[in-house]
Amino acid sequence: MMIPQKTRELSTSEVRILSLASIGGALEFYDFVIFVFFATIIGKLFFAASLPDWVRQAQTFSIFAAGYLARPLGGIVMAHFGDTRGRKRMFTLSVLLMAIPTLLIGLLPTYQSIGVAAPLLLLLMRIMQGIAIGGEAPGAWVFVAEHARRGxxxxxxxxxxxxxxxxxxxxxxxxxxxxxxxxxxxIAAGAWRIPFLIGGVFGFIAMWLRRWLKETPVFEEMRNRARLSRELPLGVVLKGHCRAVVTSILSTWMLTAAIVVVILMTPSLLPKLFGIAAGQAQTANLVATAALCISTIVIGAATDRFGVRRVSVPMLLFLIASAYGLYRGAETMPAMLLPLYALAGFGAGAVVLTPIMMIHAFPTSIRFSGVSFSYNLAYALFGGLTPLLVSWLAHLDRIGPAHYIAAVTVVGLCATLMAPKHALSEIDAPGAL
Incomplete structure (x- = not known):
């Protein structure tokens, strides 16, 4: 169905809301992932020098993984209050909860100064980051979707x-x-602290900016009509929306496969599997991530016009094809790595289908809790298992990572086609899926 021109145009209020939400989300995800880029140095500084390098590295990545394991806790708690007290409050709180530990990581004393207390404090900060990020993505998706005009x-x-x-x-x-x-x-002497200090400061700025956001009209309408869930929202989700939970978890598995494998793991896999220079892989990864940023907007807009189900089939098939193209190309024609990785990054933009599907899978009164529980539970499980499974598959077959993406994407496609649908607002007709 064609969307009228006046509906497609964004108002000043919508531009402000989308801009503030996107900027805050970018800074919060920066705070969460910056740890992994300095994992090697952090391992040397926060654990005893007498330990073997592989032990320190394993312990460092265990602390990194703790952030993923803490996500469901933060997501459940913030989603509960998001469904009962308001989306805006939790949306703003998540930025504050991320800014504080990120800033403190940049100020932490190292093992040489305080001994075993250093890694314990680092673990605590990482858990706080995980709690914060558990509420950010689901809260942000619900917030902007309920603010958006119909279509x-x-x-x-x-x-x-x-x-x-x-x-x-x-x-x-x-x-x-x-x-x-x-x-x-x-960098080891102290420059490693700079990214964390910058991230913490900008997190506080993002929190201040989000003060100017308004509560979503959908939640306000629901509150005015006294239709807020009187039961525990998560209890309602688990009792009456199992199909939505299962399809959302399976779709999120597809999301983790695309992001963790294509964007986060591939730069380190390419040099090991195909002998590609690390610098070349990193440059291609930057281009792929930029393509991902563009692709999510294009695919998201396409769903407004054609519906999620019609868009999901070609885009998820393209994700599979581009993943195979990337790994086959790295094996047979490494000179083409940059354009092939850019195509894979664009294909990975199909991950935006997951939040769009989840937003429609749950009714308004328990939407935040449903999306947050499903997304964070799946990410805690598959986000931790994916690196292990993919590393094992890559050991058996150099194209193994592409096989994994293909298999999980097929599962995600089936989940998208089987997901239930609800209108964003109780007074609207169901949106096209």
């Missing part, structure tokens, strides 16, 4: 998801800039 939710979610992806790009750019400006010795 524009896909574009709004696409722009917000682009902002979240841009946070990953910012982390990669920060790591690249630091390595150019400082030597490894200087």
């Amino acid at each position: 524009r939710a896909g574009f709004a979610i696409g722009l917000l998801t682009s902002g979240l992806s841009f946070g990953i790009l910012l982390g990669s750019l920060m790591a690249a800039c630091l390595s150019r400006v400082f030597s490894q010795t200087q």
Whole structure:
């Protein structure tokens, strides 16, 4: 169905809401992922020098993984209050909860100064980051979708998801800039703190900016009509919306496969599997992440016009084809790595279909809780298992990572086609899925 021109145009209020939400989301995801770019240095500084390198590295990544394991806790708690007290309050609180531990990581004393207390404090900060990020993405998706006028939710979610992806790009750019400006010795001596301090400061700025956001009209309407859930929202989700939960979890599995494998793991896999220079892989990864940021907007807007189901079939098939193209190309024609990785990054933009589908899978009164529980539970499970499974598959077959993406994407496609649908507002007719 064609959308009238007046509906497609964004008002000043919508531009402000989308901009503030996207900027805040980008900075919060930057704060969450910057840790992994400096994992090697952090391992050397926060654990005993007498430990073997592989032990320190394993312990460092265990602390990184703790952030993923803490996501469901933060998501459940913030979603509960988001469904009962308001979306805006939790949306703003998540930024504050991320800014504080990120800033403190940049100020923490190292193992040499306080001994075993250093890694314990680092673990505590990482758990706090995980709690914060557990409420950010689901809260942001619900917030912008319920603010969007009818027929524009896909574009709004696409722009917000682009902002979240841009946070990953910012982390990669920060790591690249630091390595150019400082030597490894200087970075270990204290320059590693700069990205965390900057992230913390900008997190407080993002929180201040979000003060100017208004509560979503959908929630206000529901509150005015006294239709807020009187039961525990998560209890309602688990009792009456199992189909929505299962399809959302399976779709999120597809999301983790695309982001973790294509964007986060591939730069380190390419040199090991195909002998590609690390610098070449990193440059291609930056281009792929930029393509991801663009793709989420394009695909999100396409769902407004054609519906999620019609868009999901060609885009998820393109994700599979581009993943195979990337790994086959790296094996047979490494000179084409950059354009092939850019196509894979664009294909990975199909992850935006997951939040769009989830937003419609749950009714308004328990939407935040349903999306947050499903998304964070799946990310805690599959986000931790995916690196292990993909590393094992890559050991058996150099194209193994592409096989994994293909298999999980098929599962995600089936979930998208089987998902239930609800209108964004109780007074609207159901949106096209």
